[in-house]
Amino acid sequence: MKAARWLADLPIGSKLTLLAGAASAIALLVSSAAFIAYDRATFDDSTVRRLSGEAAIVAANSATAIVFRDPEAAQVTLAALAAERDVTSAVLYTMDGAIFATYASDVGTRDPPRAPSDAFAGHAFEKGQLIVHRRVMFEGAPVGTLVMRDDLTARWERLRRYLATVAEVSLAALLVALLAGRLAGRAISAPILTLAGTARAVSERNDFSVRAVPRGRDEVGVLVATFNEMLDGLQRRDAELRRIQAELEHRVEERTGLLREAEDANRLKDQFLATLSHELRTPLNAIVGWTTLLMQGHLAPEAATRAVTVIDRNARAQTKLIEDVLDVSRIVSGKLRLNARALDLATVVKAAADSVAHAAGAKRIRLKLLLEAGTALVSGDPDRLQQVVWNLLSNAIKFTPAGGTVTVQVEQGRAA
Amino acid sequence: MVTRAVMAAVLLSAAPARPASAPVPREEYEVKAAFLYHFAHLVEWPAPTLPGEPFVIAVVGHDPFAATLEQVLAGKSVRGQPVHVEPFDGAADQGDARIHVLFVGHGVGDHVRQALAAVAGQPILTVGDDAKFTDRGGMIAFRITSAGRVAFDISLQRAEQTGLRMSSQLLKLARIVGPAR
Numbered sequence: 001m002k003a004a005r006w007l008a009d010l011p012i013g014s015k016l017t018l019l020a021g022a023a024s025a026i027a028l029l030v031s032s033a034a035f036i037a038y039d040r041a042t043f044d045d046s047t048v049r050r051l052s053g054e055a056a057i058v059a060a061n062s063a064t065a066i067v068f069r070d071p072e073a074a075q076v077t078l079a080a081l082a083a084e085r086d087v088t089s090a091v092l093y094t095m096d097g098a099i100f101a102t103y104a105s106d107v108g109t110r111d112p113p114r115a116p117s118d119a120f121a122g123h124a125f126e127k128g129q130l131i132v133h134r135r136v137m138f139e140g141a142p143v144g145t146l147v148m149r150d151d152l153t154a155r156w157e158r159l160r161r162y163l164a165t166v167a168e169v170s171l172a173a174l175l176v177a178l179l180a181g182r183l184a185g186r187a188i189s190a191p192i193l194t195l196a197g198t199a200r201a202v203s204e205r206n207d208f209s210v211r212a213v214p215r216g217r218d219e220v221g222v223l224v225a226t227f228n229e230m231l232d233g234l235q236r237r238d239a240e241l242r243r244i245q246a247e248l249e250h251r252v253e254e255r256t257g258l259l260r261e262a263e264d265a266n267r268l269k270d271q272f273l274a275t276l277s278h279e280l281r282t283p284l285n286a287i288v289g290w291t292t293l294l295m296q297g298h299l300a301p302e303a304a305t306r307a308v309t310v311i312d313r314n315a316r317a318q319t320k321l322i323e324d325v326l327d328v329s330r331i332v333s334g335k336l337r338l339n340a341r342a343l344d345l346a347t348v349v350k351a352a353a354d355s356v357a358h359a360a361g362a363k364r365i366r367l368k369l370l371l372e373a374g375t376a377l378v379s380g381d382p383d384r385l386q387q388v389v390w391n392l393l394s395n396a397i398k399f400t401p402a403g404g405t406v407t408v409q410v411e412q413g414r415a416a
Numbered sequence: 417m418v419t420r421a422v423m424a425a426v427l428l429s430a431a432p433a434r435p436a437s438a439p440v441p442r443e444e445y446e447v448k449a450a451f452l453y454h455f456a457h458l459v460e461w462p463a464p465t466l467p468g469e470p471f472v473i474a475v476v477g478h479d480p481f482a483a484t485l486e487q488v489l490a491g492k493s494v495r496g497q498p499v500h501v502e503p504f505d506g507a508a509d510q511g512d513a514r515i516h517v518l519f520v521g522h523g524v525g526d527h528v529r530q531a532l533a534a535v536a537g538q539p540i541l542t543v544g545d546d547a548k549f550t551d552r553g554g555m556i557a558f559r560i561t562s563a564g565r566v567a568f569d570i571s572l573q574r575a576e577q578t579g580l581r582m583s584s585q586l587l588k589l590a591r592i593v594g595p596a597r
Contacts (some may be wrong), residue, residue, distance in 0.1 A: 064585040067454045069565060071448065073589050139457045 012192065013185025020181030024173050032166040037310060039162065043155060047130060048088075054084060061176035062092055063138040070266055074101035075353060081148070083149040090148045092136065112312060191220045195227060208235035210298045237387050279321055282315035321332040324387075336379055345410050348382055352389035357395055363402045367393075370409040445481050447566050448558055449488035452519060452543060455556065456494040458586035461516060462539050462579035471497035472513050474504035477521040477529045477541075481545065483520070508538045510574040520554065528552055539579045550593050555580075569593045570585055 058077060065074035074092050081087045081103050089104040124130045129151050136144040191214075198212040208231055214224040290307040292415070294297055299307060330336035355368055360367045389408075396406045456471065471494040475482040482501065489499045502512070508515055518535055520528055522545045525570050532542060532553045542554045547569075549557035556576040571594040575582055 061585070064454070064458065064589055065581075068451060068568075068589045070567070070589045138454070 002357065010068055011185070012189040013182060015186035017178050017181030020177040020184070023352050024177035025170065028166070030172045032162075032170070036159065036162050036166070040155070040159065043158060044125070044130075047155065048132070051084075051087070051132045051148060051352050052123065052134070054081070054087070054130045055146055055148050058148075059134045061125060062101070063136050063144060066092065066136055066144045069102045077101075078103035084150075086150045086153050088149055090146065093145045093147065095142060095144060112211055115285070117166070118214055126158075131135060155352065173202055183230045188220065191215045191224060193287065195220070199227070200230065204236075206238075216294065236407050251278070276321075276325060279320060283318040283321070286314040287311050287318075303415040329385075338384060340381055342377060342379055343382045343385070344377055345385070347412055348386045349389050349408055352386050352393055355390055356393045359394070360397050362396060363404075365397055365400055365402065366405045368405055370407065370411075374409070405414040438576060439540040442480075443482065444560075444566060446488060448481065448545065449485045451558070451566065452485065452517065452566070453492060453494070453499070455487055455541065455543065455586065457500075458583040459541050459575075460581040460583075465495065465497060465516070469497060470500040470513055471495075471517075471540075472500045472502060472515045473517040473519060474502050474515045475521065476504045476527055481519070481521050506530070506534055508535050508540065515540050517541045517543060520546070520549060522546060528554075537578060541553045541575070541580060550574075556590075567591065 009220055010018070025249040056082065061077045062074050065071070065077060078090050078092065078101055081090050082105065087103075087105070089102070092099045105350070123130060125131075129149055132148045134146040134148075135142045136146055195212045198210055201210050208262045211223045211228050211231060214221050214228070275311060290311050294304060294307055294311075327336060349371060350369065353369055359368060393406065393408065452473065456473075465467040473485065473489070475485065480501070482503070483552040486501045490502060492499045494516075499596055504515075506519060515535065515538075518531060518540050520531055520542065527550065528544070529550075530544075535542065536553075541556065542549075543556045544550075544552070545558050546552075547559040549556055550569050553574070555571050557569045559567055559569060568590050570582065570587065570590040572582065572587065572592050575592050
């Protein structure tokens with residue numbers, strides 16, 4: 001479990017390196033083991049054959065020495081085995097089992113090879129040694145037995161050399177495999193790392209405009225291409241979202257403006273209504289007051305006349321006010337109709353001035369008209385225009401201190 | 417080999433020679449009989465062998481060796497030829513058969529020279545029980561080494577002059593005497 005986890009956490013490069021190394025190591029081990037086993041079998045075979053041949057020659061050359069009972073001669077024949085490094089000892093036995101002659105390069109270190117049992121002939125591997133037996137024949141009859149012992153030094157030497165070579169080659173192959181694995185790993189993991197870096201950039205900075213650079217058309221290349229396509233989609237959607245968001249904000253702003261406007265309008269309307277009520281009540285106060293006095297019948301005739309005049313003026317003023325309110329209502333509902341015709345502005349201003357002359361006189365305000373008859377001929381609705389001018393003059397008189405002057409001047413301006 | 421031969425010579429000269437009249441142990445005769453038989457296998461005779469022809473070993477002198485020889489070689493054969501042990505009758509041909517080996521025993525005195533003269537030049541292997549047999553004109557002489565082992569000298573030149581061929585396996589065990597080849 002731990003190993004699996006460790007393997008899972010290992011970078012791809014290291015995984016590939018490990019894989020390459022393990023694969024080559026296993027291949028080398030298996031093939032080396034097979035080769036060594038095969039070679040050993042072959043080598044043993046050839047050793048047996050060589051030694052058997054050797055034994056045959058020595059036995060043939062020893063036959064007469066045995067029959068003529070000349071151990072010294074046999075000794076000389078056996079001594080030739082010194083050329084065989086691995087033959088450590090050889091013994092010639094006579095048929096009655098007595099040692100006839102011996103040769104030993106391992107004198108004193110080991111007992112001579114045992115006398116053969118009759119049943120045994122040929123060779124045997126025992127205790128890391130090869131024992132070869134050979135009957136010594138003279139004229140078709142056995143006269144003795146040659147026993148040779150080979151301590152297989154060459155075999156162990158060869159095995160050691162093989163193992164050393166295998167170790168060297170394995171080490172070299174392993175290094176090459178590791179290098180190849182590292183290179184392959186880099187080739188594979190580098191694009192993935194680049195891709196991961198791009199993905200991180202995207203997730204950290206929400207920047208959908210970056211793109212991973214494709215390096216090839218392998219699996220990783222496909223992944224990179226797909227990733228980029230995904231980014232395309234994300235970028236499009238992001239842009240769309242931003243656009244919609246901006247639009248919504250704009251709309252909200254718009255709505256907020258409208259709302260404020262509506263609120264303003266409402267407030268103005270309230271203000272207007274308050275003002276209107278006040279304006280409508282002012283003349284009514286006078287009318288109601290004087291009417292009450294009249295009805296009590298205690299007024300002198302001059303006072304009654306004055307009362308009726310005040311009532312009349314205030315009733316007219318209120319009528320005018322109501323007409324104005326109706327006009328405003330008409331303007332709002334678009335029902336106001338202007339009767340446009342050619343008119344002289346001076347006439348209109350003079351008419352308006354006449355209608356406020358009384359009010360001006362009451363405050364000792366001097367109305368100064370600077371008019372040139374016939375100079376201001378325009379097209380318009382004379383009643384409305386007169387109304388506008390009257391409004392202006394009324395306000396002017398209202399807010400001018402007593403004894404002041406209100407000047408009305410009509411002059412021809414430059415046509416726009 | 418040279419060293420060994422010299423050593424053997426030194427040892428031989430140092431060893432006290434056995435008096436000619438001293439009896440030879442029977443065991444030694446058995447060994448010599450076996451040697452004689454083995455010689456027959458290691459020597460080639462020039463003339464082809466005829467079918468049914470016996471391998472004749474002729475013995476000179478009344479020697480107890482002859483009896484031993486007969487016992488040891490009874491029923492044996494050399495290259496398919498049955499071995500016959502016969503007393504030497506003074507001629508190269510014993511009756512119908514040729515002689516292959518002429519054995520000269522101990523203490524035969526003048527008979528040695530007569531016997532050798534009778535077979536001179538013939539392809540007959542002459543073996544003597546006397547260490548000086550080769551000096552007297554024989555081919556192989558038995559001798560006893562200082563260690564008491566039976567050994568033999570071979571006069572190779574004399575043997576080859578008669579057309580006999582000796583195996584190297586035999587020669588390597590012998591002390592070669594007489595002129596070199």
